[in-house]
Amino acid sequence: MSHINENIQLEFIISHAKAYGFIFPSSEIYNGLSAVYDYGQYGVLLKNNIKNFWWKSMVQLRKDIIGIDSAIMMDTNIWKASGHINAFNDLMIENLNTKSKHKIDILIEEYIENKIQKEINNAKIILGNSFNEEYFIKNNTNIIALNLKKKKIFEQMFKLLKSNNIAEIKSLLIELEIINNNWGNIQKCNLMFKTKLGYTDDKQIDIYLRPETAQGIFSNFSNVQKTGRMKIPFGIAQIGKAFRNEIIARQFIFRMKEFEQMEMQFFIAPHEDKKWFSYWKNIRLKWYLSLGLDKYYFKFKNHTKLAHYANAATDIEYKFPFGFKELEGIHSRTDFDLRNHQKFSKKKLQYYDPYKKCCYIPYVIETSAGLDRIFLSIFSYSLKKELLPNGNSRIVLKLPPTIAPIKAAIFPLVNKDGLPEIAINIFNKLKLYYNIIYEEKESIGKRYRRQDAIGTPFCITVDYESLSDNNVTIRFRDSMLSKRVSIKNLKKFLENHINMKILLKKIINIYNKN
Numbered sequence: 001m002s003h004i005n006e007n008i009q010l011e012f013i014i015s016h017a018k019a020y021g022f023i024f025p026s027s028e029i030y031n032g033l034s035a036v037y038d039y040g041q042y043g044v045l046l047k048n049n050i051k052n053f054w055w056k057s058m059v060q061l062r063k064d065i066i067g068i069d070s071a072i073m074m075d076t077n078i079w080k081a082s083g084h085i086n087a088f089n090d091l092m093i094e095n096l097n098t099k100s101k102h103k104i105d106i107l108i109e110e111y112i113e114n115k116i117q118k119e120i121n122n123a124k125i126i127l128g129n130s131f132n133e134e135y136f137i138k139n140n141t142n143i144i145a146l147n148l149k150k151k152k153i154f155e156q157m158f159k160l161l162k163s164n165n166i167a168e169i170k171s172l173l174i175e176l177e178i179i180n181n182n183w184g185n186i187q188k189c190n191l192m193f194k195t196k197l198g199y200t201d202d203k204q205i206d207i208y209l210r211p212e213t214a215q216g217i218f219s220n221f222s223n224v225q226k227t228g229r230m231k232i233p234f235g236i237a238q239i240g241k242a243f244r245n246e247i248i249a250r251q252f253i254f255r256m257k258e259f260e261q262m263e264m265q266f267f268i269a270p271h272e273d274k275k276w277f278s279y280w281k282n283i284r285l286k287w288y289l290s291l292g293l294d295k296y297y298f299k300f301k302n303h304t305k306l307a308h309y310a311n312a313a314t315d316i317e318y319k320f321p322f323g324f325k326e327l328e329g330i331h332s333r334t335d336f337d338l339r340n341h342q343k344f345s346k347k348k349l350q351y352y353d354p355y356k357k358c359c360y361i362p363y364v365i366e367t368s369a370g371l372d373r374i375f376l377s378i379f380s381y382s383l384k385k386e387l388l389p390n391g392n393s394r395i396v397l398k399l400p401p402t403i404a405p406i407k408a409a410i411f412p413l414v415n416k417d418g419l420p421e422i423a424i425n426i427f428n429k430l431k432l433y434y435n436i437i438y439e440e441k442e443s444i445g446k447r448y449r450r451q452d453a454i455g456t457p458f459c460i461t462v463d464y465e466s467l468s469d470n471n472v473t474i475r476f477r478d479s480m481l482s483k484r485v486s487i488k489n490l491k492k493f494l495e496n497h498i499n500m501k502i503l504l505k506k507i508i509n510i511y512n513k514n
């Protein structure tokens with residue numbers, strides 16, 4: 001079998017996700033809300049499996065991390081202390097002709113990528129034929145000049161964005177010919193959703209839907225540390241919804257207004273930040289690779305422009321169908337959050353270190369992953385169009401079996417002669433342990449194709465021989481080969497192939513080696 005199309009297009013992924021019950025546009029019968037999506041019957045199972053794998057890896061397997069579930073609505077002072085009310089802004093500009101809205105930093109990044117980087121790449125291709133390629137690339141005056149230009153624009157952009165100098169930012173965009181007179185003014189947009197708490201107008205107060213789950217962890221630091229009797233270093237993890245009024249609504253579930261984060265804040269002694277930052281970078285990358293995803297689809301991108309709370313930050317980037325983009329952020333947040341919450345709340349958020357015999361505000365290393373982006377990375381990586389040896393083709397979702405939404409489909413070969421009864425019996429026994437499907441309509445070939453499309457790793461068929469030998473045929477999704485297995489061994493077979501224990505053992509190995 002060969003893959004017809006290595007680079008499956010985003011449009012195909014979106015239509016497959018919809019056609020097979022993974023993801024639907026939200027409120028579709030009313031024409032939908034932009035950048036808001038619903039997970040369908042298989043989508044929710046896959047998403048829950050990813051969530052479970054993260055939770056078990058980060059909480060269940062570690063004695064130094066515990067999990068919480070804080071509320072979405074929080075006191076507005078939390079967002080003042082965290083800096084979100086003042087600093088969680090995007091600068092936006094509208095193209096008056098097309099009415100499309102654009103983020104300023106993305107416009108400049110795209111300009112660098114599409115113009116300067118392209119020129120650098122072309123110059124490199126020309127030099128590529130020479131016998132000492134690397135030497136010439138390093139010393140070519142054209143490439144040196146282009147790299148300098150790139151660096152200068154980046155530096156200029158960071159400086160202007162930091163100082164919020166809107167007039168000069170617009171001049172830079174005009175100078176680089178990114179925009180012209182047909183563009184509107186630059187606007188500052190706060191990304192948080194505001195709502196009201198209280199019944200009557202005079203008693204209502206403004207609150208915000210949380211734009212990240214992290215602050216629910218910081219505000220509970222003392223509660224968790226004391227009640228859990230946690231000693232530094234230790235972590236608090238949580239999974240939950242976050243809301244951002246994103247300007248750009250494209251790239252499917254990559255950028256949504258309502259999405260889910262899986263975050264862990266690791267509290268450490270001050271000045272141990274470098275050690276733990278590199279520890280968590282390493283662990284989190286290996287977590288993705290344990291799912292069997294190709295390491296060439298991942299890379300780190302260190303931040304040159306740091307957020308107001310960080311002294312170091314890196315993104316784990318994944319090669320989505322639209323290029324390398326952020327999947328997870330690892331941030332060294334210093335003591336910024338706890339110190340500010342201590343200041344705003346006037347409650348002590350210090351830790352007494354019994355070994356060092358002193359009090360301090362802990363430093364924090366954060367791992368912040370987007371559940372929906374992980375879903376998209378695994379889904380797009382697994383979706384293949386394959387050419388079969390008989391000349392036909394198939395569409396198959398080669399999900400890691402341990403996180404596939406449906407673990408096995410049970411079919412009677414025909415819908416008569418006692419075969420459905422045996423198949424239903426198998427279904428009733430296995431459903432206690434796994435999500436499985438019973439299907440008796442259509443030909444076996446069509447039933448196989450449907451299960452391929454939703455990523456079911458095994459199809460179990462009850463045929464006439466089963467009546468006498470109590471065996472069934474198991475068909476493997478990826479190889480399409482079959483094997484006879486006794487009905488009484490089916491549970492064990494599935495356990496050996498799809499149980500999450502298989503993945504968790506890999507994670508234990510990673511923890512033991514680091």
Ligand code: ATP
Nearest residue numbers: 246254255256259326327328329368369370372373
């Ligand atoms: P980006 O630069 O892409 O806007 P970010 O740096 O603002 O992302 P963080 O604030 O670090 O993102 O959030 C942590 C993680 O949450 C991200 O790595 C990403 O996986 C996820 N995430 C952030 N914003 C969104 C969104 N609008 N939709 C889906 N996932 C998101």
